[in-house]
Amino acid sequence: MIYPSLPPACYTDESWFERERENLFGKHWLFACLTQQLRSENSFVTRTLGGVPVLIQNLGGELKAFRNACPHRAAALQIEPYGNRKIICPYHGWSFDHDGKLRGIPLGTGYNFSEEDKRCMDLQPYALATIGSFVFVNLSETPKPVTEQFSNDLILLLEELSPWISLEVSYTTFSGNYNWKLNFENVAEGEGQHVPFVHQYSLAPAFKAEELSPPPPSYLFRSDGPLANICINKKQMWMSSIKPWKEEELIDVRDVSYIKRTALPYRPRWYSALMDSCDRGWYFACHIFPNVNLSVVAGEHIFVEQFMPLAPGRTEFHSWALSARLKKGVRPMPHMLWAYHHGEKHVVDEDIAVFESVQKVLAAHPENAGYLGENERSLAAFDRYVLQCLTEKETKS
């Protein structure tokens, strides 16, 4: 079975990129941050999602999203990537309340605004949804319910996983010269086919089958637990759940976020006794449409990766590293999360070197971008759904 891949122009052309911003990033729920970053009153995160500056802030205990731009002179209301600060524009000091309504203007009389003038100076809100610790924002004026984008299984998994994740989170960003879709397609491969080649000495040895002993019992996926019946192909753990589709059939967006799980040889480390792991002896991943990869290694290492497009050939990689929930009284261990982050970056750098070489070939416009086989059905479905969005066909709901 051969599935077509996306035309090379989808990875390289400005016009496709603009369509992507509008039809894909402008209409879907996009991961923005973790609730760990927004625990206290006035804590905030700033992001650029699909080219739009977005501010996510804890206001009176509620998480809200606004366009991160002052209605006065378009200055960013919060400048740092994250922090804790009231919504006061750093440019001229305009301040806004918990609902994004204009609260005060210093030297206000000089502007001579009428009350009616001020009414159109509120912040532009965006829809926000939290699933466990995962915060999503939708830039559309008429956002679809989040349940129409993510399957019940995925939502349940994120909700059940969240209490097992540490409050401490190591966060950074870096960038590469490749299209963001190459990154999602890479993680969405049905069986991780690139791993033995691209990560021969880094990631691949961890999965060596000959070292595999029966995994310790998992708490998260225990047979009497809420995730016992979620859809992960039981025979081949790597395969995603998407079924073959007919030529005329449209792909449902809920089928292009995947859950994978496979046994992983487990060896306790010095930190293992300091944390409560929910899934020792296993590796599982959620590929969350459109651009997030969540990896959980032995329940002890949790990585959230997001591939944010900056330009057709440039991607900003956002990276969160977390551990399992630490036991009470365990002292801060930033060095442990940095060790996680270092290990992950080593693997990601190996991927990025490949993406950048692929990007160069695609930019030279070959006739097509390749062929996908049966074990890449998940990837083909992603490509097909992206094409559906970009060609503005109605998706089935």
Add this chain to the structure above:
Amino acid sequence: MNKSLLIAGPDSTLRSAYALALEACPQYRIEQLFIPSTDYYLFDLSGFGAFPPSEWDICIAVNEFYINDVRRAFHEATEKLGYRSVSLISPRATVDQSVTIGENALVFAGAFVGAGGTIGHHAVLRPNVFVGEEVNIGNYVTLEANVSIRELVRIGDFTTICANSSVLRATSIGAHCYLNLARQYMGVIPDSTFYSPMFENPVRVINSFLEEETS
């Protein structure tokens, strides 16, 4: 001090600390003891049996990559055995008399520490470190060789600054930072900030002190 001095540690820093002790305390009997460890934190302390705390003071030397916390763990393990920790200041270092120096600090040759500052417990100042006046260096801090710290700087506990870096006047560096790029640092660097040659931007750990603050 009538006791003998034992230099103990789980890594190769032991040798440089032993050399420093020979230089700093020529009047004492000095021995070095390598402590095997696995997975950073698991120390085999059985070697201490031959060195009773009634006869030996101790100076520990630990430099586990960027984990100054291992030094803390090793210190706590030896403290339980009943040893008294002593600091070592090279006779070829210049430390102003007004500087307060904590327990088990190591100040290597060529270091200069200006007036009015403090050097925390278990801090390590490697060769040729320059520290200006009124600088506050926390506990378990490591300043690698040739680091230059200007006046009025604050460095939080457990922070490491890599070799050949300089820190501008009145910079405030948080706790648990690992500044592993040789460059100039300035302004306010929050707790748990990690500069690494592997990352374009600093890596920061959010919430790492949350539990301490709320408890």
